[in-house]
Amino acid sequence: MSLATWAFKKSPWVYHVGTAACNNCDIEILDCLTPRFDIERFGMVLVGSPRHADVLLVSGVCNKRGAERLRDVYRQTAKPCAVLCIGACAITGEMFRDSYYFDGPPDRIIKEVDPNAIIAYVPGCPPKPEAIISGAIKALSVL
Amino acid sequence: MKRTVIPIGPYHPLQEEPEFFKLYVEGERVVDIEMFLGYNHRGIEKLSEAKTFDQSTFLVERICGICSTSHPFAYTQAVEDMADLEVPERARYIRTIIGELERIHSHLLWVGLAGHFLGYNTVFMWVWKCREPVLDICEKVTGNRNHYAMFKPGGVRRDIPNEAKPEIIQMLDKVTTFMQMITKAVLDDPVLHARLKGVGALSKEDAIRYCVVGPTVRASGIPRDIRRDYPYAAYDRVDWNVVTAEGGDVFAKAVVRLLEIFESAKIIKECLKKMPDGPIDGDNKTIKAGEGIGQHEAPRGEVFHYVRGDGGNHPVRHKIRAPSYVNIPSFKATVVGETVSDAALILASVDPCYCCTERVTVVDRHSGKEQKLTEADLVRLSHEKTQKIKKELGEKKSPLERLNLPKPGR
């Protein structure tokens, strides 16, 4: 294992991008920071810029504006970058699939930019913080 | 024109993207604000026309994550108004209990975020930790921490078992004891008085012109509460008070939300005592044609649903109006004249759904420099102002430090 990969797995920096979400998944992600779940003990930190991110947390139904934003964000991240699709909306679009403003799901948008992207899925509506942490750890252990 | 990009949104890190709010500044003062929507548009009203009346309850829940149960609450009442459906007594009480549980955890969320914006991150951590028992009870009773799927036209889907009652009361006692400490600390703190009083005041005339609802209007001294004005569910069967405050500034809004937590706990306890036994579902088979209106007092204000049906299984039209839709335009009246360091706080004081508050741009009418600030910069500006006031008043400790609480465990 190279030094970079070891550092990546030991302390992944996380960036959250919300694309037209109902924000429940976003609140569960914030809940991960609170004392009960505390992702900081894994070295995970929420950062303010995609250029610093090792893991991208995507939530929400990708509507037209969200899709443009997601492409830009993914291009800005430093590779390798694991993408975690949080919640049923980010995996399939859930019940908003037939909407006139739907332009997702996010994994299709990301594969347009990078066909070899590492994408993991955390199902749930919303997924519990334990599920999000477990999903992040599983995605990293694959590397 | 100097363009400064300032994002608004707790932990919603910014990119260099099309803006949501555009603040026009002259020096440090805000002179105008423009708002742009569309980031969260999912076409829900159109989707609802393709779903049956029963399926729509799952759809409207996902309009907003934090006022998740308010939308089915109003929607089921609209359908019941349209089709003249009767709701059994026990179902009314269960609906009230779920609605008030949601109000408690929504207000706790807001208090935590307000603490984060002011620079008191300990308040954020403590209050969100206090929020967990509420979500645990919601999970025990409904099956999920949020998006409960409890409502259906004519009743509720699941019962609250009598064995759960002592647990709920125990949790409420724990939460109210803790929040009493926080409320006292907030109300007595001179730094918070200096920081929040007079900031972002919404006058009574503006509150009427913009038709605002919820704690935003109650903080301006107007006692407007859907639960009292258009009684529904079990709100007219229990004893509770409408909380108002004077001034319309951020401090008044904080006080209204803090005191409403105690009123909600009171309502839940009374409902648990008075709840009769009986069916929880009206078991209605047909929805007749007509039109109906449903309203509910969500944690942010009035949720309004209008449904029209033609006797079939699907609505012909389903109109949804969330409370933040009328509250957010009132920023024009509250943020103009204030400083940029207060802008984040004023916008957050209306408690907008985060789906709406993502990005802000600041435009200076005079100078010509370009500057970009991130979310961290905005929060830093707010923290700096709090520190400055602390120094001026000679206060060394934060409100929580003065309470001497033990360190939060795991």
Next chain:
Amino acid sequence: MTPERLEEIKKKLGSLVKNTVVKSPRRIYLYVEPEDSFKANKIMFEELKARLCTASGIDTRSSIEILYHWGFDDDHCVLTVKTQAPKPFPEIESIAQFLKGAEWIEREITELLGVTFRNHPKPGHLVLDDDWPEGLYPLRKDFDQIKRGFRE
């Protein structure tokens, strides 16, 4: 709302009200002609001191029906003022000229249903993108949802 209070309100509106439907003491629907809707809504806000809850637009065969929902909090009643904007070019006078709370809702009805509000202080897109195709109104019944106007 008591019948006496309803009579009081109807007297203030005078001959503008063409039809009244009392569904229940809490839900009353009044119908006015499109040219009278501006005056009727002005009376509702300025003289009767009602609160605008929202406005709905419905696509019917011959016209777009516009409903202004007014909340009378003290009388525990929602009074709806219905009017129609006839197709193919539905148009109505904007009440955002005197009521700030109506600005956004009228913009939304314009872009989703294609109704023109005359003399609106700040017309323009609210929820849809600026490059959304002209003439495509999502909430109209003849809009094909699966086709999705912006993606061919």
